[in-house]
Amino acid sequence: MTFPCLVESYLRLLWTVISLILGWNVAGAGAGTGLYPGPYFPSWQPRNITVHQDTVAYLPCTVMQLGDKSVSWVRQHNADMLTVDHYIFVRDQRLSVHYTPDTSTWTLVIKYVQERDAGTYECQVSTEPKMALLVHLNVIVPQVEVVGAADKYVQLGSTARLQCTVSSTVQLPDYIFWYHSDDRLLEYSHPRLSIATARRGGQGSEMSVTSTLTVTDARESDGGNYTCLPSNLHPATTRLHVLTDEHPAAMHTGAGRLGPPPSVWVLLLPLMLLV
Incomplete structure (x- = not known):
């Protein structure tokens, strides 16, 4: 377990202990009632993804305590809205989004990745103001x-x-x-x-x-x-x-082919001299 994860686990444990001492109900806590007041991005998730051209790219975005908020993927360089929750907003059949409830992760999936797909993508949460996690995709051409x-x-x-x-x-x-x-x-x-x-x-x-x-x-x-x-x-x-x-x-x-044999040139030479 990395150091940020240990810190986060420690803070959660400390908050639970304080809540129990004060008599707060943490067993049924929902979005906004835990350590953070609302949705948040855990610090341990990857921010740089590198894949080969023509393979599949998986860009994960874990959002804790999402509650009733939406998660969107946006391509940063042209501000294209790619997905909102499970819905795709572009005409690109290579794109899809996969949600994993166990980890609260929204993964943008890009099939048959091309060089043009490289760049920064934003995972946005519909809070006010909006929260955004930046994930950079590198595409390597072998x-x-x-x-x-x-x-x-x-x-x-x-x-x-x-x-x-x-x-x-x-x-x-x-x-x-x-x-x-x-x-x-x-x-x-x-x-x-x-x-x-x-x-x-x-x-x-x-x-x-x-x-x-x-x-x-x-x-x-x-x-x-x-x-x-x-x-x-x-x-x-x-x-x-x-x-x-x-x-x-x-x-x-x-070309794997030779010119005419020498005997042919001997026959053609006198005719060429006469012309």
């Missing part, structure tokens, strides 16, 4: 990328290394899977493959994790799309081209 160009080239029989980096996350993924086309790559079933994971940062610095897929003795069948898929995040894809000795020019053209 970065998942395969390092380097979208198309990668490797010579037949050589080693290919693909690196997938995950950064700008609230929490690093529990795992990163690799797929070749639609087949998940497992080291024990692919002896020429190895997967290594390295983490960087922590303790206040930005964290990232890199998964490296190594393919030794590359074969033509190793060519195709490779996808890295972190847990609870979007995938990233690259395409591997395995070049044979007969087609080295594909590495430079990126």
Whole structure:
């Protein structure tokens, strides 16, 4: 239990003892008859919420001794009234409000969170003057990328290394899977493959994790799309081209096709000179 909670519990106990000594009826106390004269926000509730884009954001607001007052959620930057009690006042199906009687908590729920949803939200109580609790929503856009160009080239029989980096996350993924086309790559079933994971940062610095897929003795069948898929995040894809000795020019053209053979140019050259 945090220090503010201990103080609050102590004050409540002290008020109860004083009430019992003076003969006040606290057993049936309602709104405005406890330690506070009316509705109040407990000091322990969170004021900053951070979520990933496309996930669900839960913004809680606990109001004690509410009585007959209403609770509203307002988006601060444009003063939009989002909800009043259980009613939604905007045409956004992503928004809803959930009330938990046991804790007297009104939670604003935002599904499929976008960057534009970031900002400060006010939980207002219809007292006079109005009471407001500010909750700030941070929306993080995770970065998942395969390092380097979208198309990668490797010579037949050589080693290919693909690196997938995950950064700008609230929490690093529990795992990163690799797929070749639609087949998940497992080291024990692919002896020429190895997967290594390295983490960087922590303790206040930005964290990232890199998964490296190594393919030794590359074969033509190793060519195709490779996808890295972190847990609870979007995938990233690259395409591997395995070049044979007969087609080295594909590495430079990126098209995997060669021009006409030399014999064709020998036939065309005299005609070009005559023009």
